[in-house]
Amino acid sequence: MLLKIAKISALVALATCTLNAGGFDTQAEKDRTALVAYSEAKFKDADKNRMYFPYSTDDELKNNFPKNIKHDAFALGSYAFNSRGKSQYDDIKEMPPYEDAIDEGEELYSKKFANGKSFKDCFPKTDIAGEYPYFDDKKNSVVTITSAIDECLVSNGEKSWNMKKGKSAKLQAYFSFATMEAGKKVNLKIQSQAAADAYERGKKEYYSQRGYLKLSCANCHVQGTGQRVRAEYMSPLLGQTTHFPVFRLKWNSLGTLERRMAGCNKDQGENPHKAASGWMKDLLYFMAYMSNGMAIDGPDIRK
């Protein structure tokens, strides 16, 4: 009898846990699926759906944008719809400039710290890019791959690395490449109220207009996707974070998500937030969640 009660109680507890785990991500899932629906509706037939592109030219809507772009294809960023730009992108991908960085990242992974340990001790597996950022309930903060690398260095008595470029970016290129090779996807969870709160903070930051230009990230990368600033097409939020670290032709080097977001922040007319700030981590948590379930395809090239 007691055993029966114990079994039933265990089952009830398990069911409650599962239900609760689903509960914290309800709004995030609603946001994510709405973003997918919006993105697909917008690019189903750009020429017919001109209300999304009120000021685009006939030529680009008829001849440049392909039809029926689906969820996963948005990971290509503006190349998902800028077919003229895509051919240049394809050419560069034949001999991508980040290949050396992946090899250097692999070396950094096994290189011993002064105390004899290495990144292997902090990151036993390498196909982990899809697991970041995650919310650490004990630390009560978001952990990005960049901050995890920093934590590993500091806890092993090593000096911090630049969080935007250089060695951290190279190590991330190695992780990203390994994840892509393993065919893994963005696999994020929101399993506590604190995590849900961090997601909501990031979401609010994303959609709040800021800087002397009073632009939100969404002005360009949600409502503005497919529109141009001069000749540059705005890339979509959907699939934005899957291809990092990114080799940007403008930088002629690899950069982390933190590097790119600081640049965007600057383009809004605001003094950029620091890579290690709570602001940045919450923002990246939200952004990455919007690409949940999409394949990791980094590192990659962008203009």
Next chain:
Amino acid sequence: MKLAKRLLIATAISGLFATSSVAGNADLVKEGEKIFNEKKLGNCLACHGANGKDINNPGSFGPKLQYLEAWPEDALYAKIYDPYTTNPISAMPAFGKNGWLDDKQIKALVAYLKTIK
């Protein structure tokens, strides 16, 4: 006869000092065109083309400007000063209110915009 001549001269001089309208002032138009096209000034071409003007690679965030010669100057000024009065989440910056372009610069822009057919 002397009085008529005096009146004529007085009218001509007061005509010269009529500065309430910016339209037609060639220097101001030129300055406005510079503000429109330069990245470090107004950078309006980032989002807008302009009808009848040779704009180098204008963006598509905003409409191609046309028929602005028919707009009242103060309406053009107000739009550049603060576009959020009509759309609270507009992607167009408040050039005046946010301290980007000052009164003189906006007036120069208005002079240029008034030449757009």
Next chain:
Amino acid sequence: MKRLHKILLTVSLGILTASSLSANAVDEAAALDVKKVCDVGANGLDAVLATAVKYNKAAKEHGVEFKRLGITNSIYISDTLAAVKAKKKETVLNYKSKGKKKTKKFSTDYAAWRACSFAVRALQQKHEAESTWRLAVPGDGFK
């Protein structure tokens, strides 16, 4: 022990006061007419710059300080104050861009007007964003 308690209390009160002052600055700024308050002709350089100093401090605390073409509003303020002190009609802004030292010149009146506008508007926008941000979210407020 009593001394430690006193110190802790003072520090906590200090933090609470600072954060509530900072929050008050947002509400205060929201009520301002930025065109009037930053008008150098009407208010004079000293008053306009005092406004800039006050509100940019809060803007920095809230992480919303403006920066234009490599120059933060803090630099606008400090270099314009220096120009006013030296009674110069022209302000030279000293800043760094991509590791190199650079300068940019404006009339002192222009620099003060911009510094003030940047400071006040940064806080006003923070206030405005509270009621407008959801309008853009597919799945939340966006239609």
